[in-house]
Amino acid sequence: MQTITKPLDVLIIGAGLSGVGTACHIAREFPNKTIALIERRKTLGGTWDLFRYPGIRSDSDMASFGYGFKPWLSSKVLADGPAIRDYVIETAKEFKLYEKTHFGLQTQTANWSSEDKLWTLVTRNEDSGEEQVFTCRYLISCTGYFNHDYGYRPEFPGEENFKGQIIHPQQWPEDLDYSNKRVVVIGSGATAVTLLPAMAEKVSHITMLQRSPSYVFALPNKDKVSDALGKFLPGSVVFKLARGRNIAIQRALYISCRRWPNAMRKFLLSQVEKQIGPDIDMRHFTPKYMPWDERLCVVPDGDLFKALLSGKASIETDHIDRFTEKGILLKSGKELEADIIISATGLTLQMLGGMAISVDGEARPLNEQMVYKGLLIENIPNLAWVFGYTNAPWTLKADLAGRYLCRLFKHMEAEDKTVAMPVSAPGIALDVGIVDSLQSGYVQRAKDIMPRQGKQAPWQVTMHYGKDKAMLLKDAVADEALRMH
Known part of the structure; x- marks a missing residue:
């Protein structure tokens, strides 16, 4: 067993879009913090390295699916998988994170020690079978939401x-x-x-x-508006305008579908009818x-x-x-x-990359805890769980999460605190998972493994970019639900 003896300040599991984006925020705001990423695959990119089927692409526009701090300058709205993977790698290298990534390691267990105020994470090298142990002060899971080993495939008769x-x-x-x-x-x-x-x-x-x-x-x-603006405006400005515009359009579309479902149904079907004749x-x-x-x-x-x-x-x-x-x-x-x-029958959902979480040796299953501000987990110290939007580009939420964590770390440093853990009040919890409203088969099959949510903020998961932006970036870091010492 190989042990990384010196505790890291921050350890991030997963080096896809979310993991690299979160690491970039922290590396930029805290240049003196020791950071490492653990990635099961042999390169960066996560989902965009795993999936290799013909035509693999984003299903969200890249102006809002990409990083707010790293402009996507192509006028192509939906990018293919290899382009997204290259974008993640390029970003990681710019922020000097590539060399801080440990590849080929599958996470096994993570245990928080209240006495040491440290996480101990056990990983396994998939090539050699060797265990490697990491310790860290703050653990961030950016593992996505599905099992990378296999998708969902029903058994078909005959x-x-x-x-x-x-x-x-x-x-x-x-x-x-x-x-x-x-x-x-x-x-x-x-x-x-x-x-x-x-x-x-x-x-x-x-x-x-x-x-x-x-x-x-x-x-x-093809983003013709951005192409036109690009003739007389800098690329970074064009990107910012496109990002803001697209976020607003996506939100308006979602709200319209929820508020006026019958009218939007007619609209969506009429668009198809025009296309197919x-x-x-x-x-x-x-x-x-x-x-x-x-x-x-x-x-x-x-x-x-x-x-x-x-x-x-x-x-x-x-x-x-x-x-x-x-x-x-x-x-x-x-x-x-x-x-x-x-x-093409869907995914098999999995939380934390299959890793088992415990506190002082006592198991803390994710589905028995509520999620705080859509990011931290009830009754688990110094752990962030990055889970993106289901009704908007995933990385919009991941970007807010990275920025919030920087606010949290600054607050903890200013107050001389080393541990932060959300604790709920009695009667807040609901027996509702964070994505139960979605009817997709792969979500419904796995709703029992998802964290729960509460009746009200900060325990309610809204899947609303505007509300989350205010809560994570504007509201005070300290509140009665977040215990720090």
């Missing part, structure tokens, strides 16, 4: 009879040749609507098979639920609709009866022949 390949996008084979193959993609979410147009040109035919439709919204993939049945794009009961699926430049209209792709709304040797037999009796079946 799948052992299928003679072709069955693939989950999370484990995409690097050498997969789908040229002139018949492909069926099972799913209707962001991954499915990305795969269909990305693969359509090469395949013989590709079909998206969905049990029920999602709301699909076409978005121009009379040749494609609108039932494939007419969900049974209201807008934003699940996330909207964004398609750049309407590429999904173009693929369908080209004849190289099609869409089926039906239930699977069973797999056959040749493909999939539907409940309607129709058989979809396939050489490759892609199960």
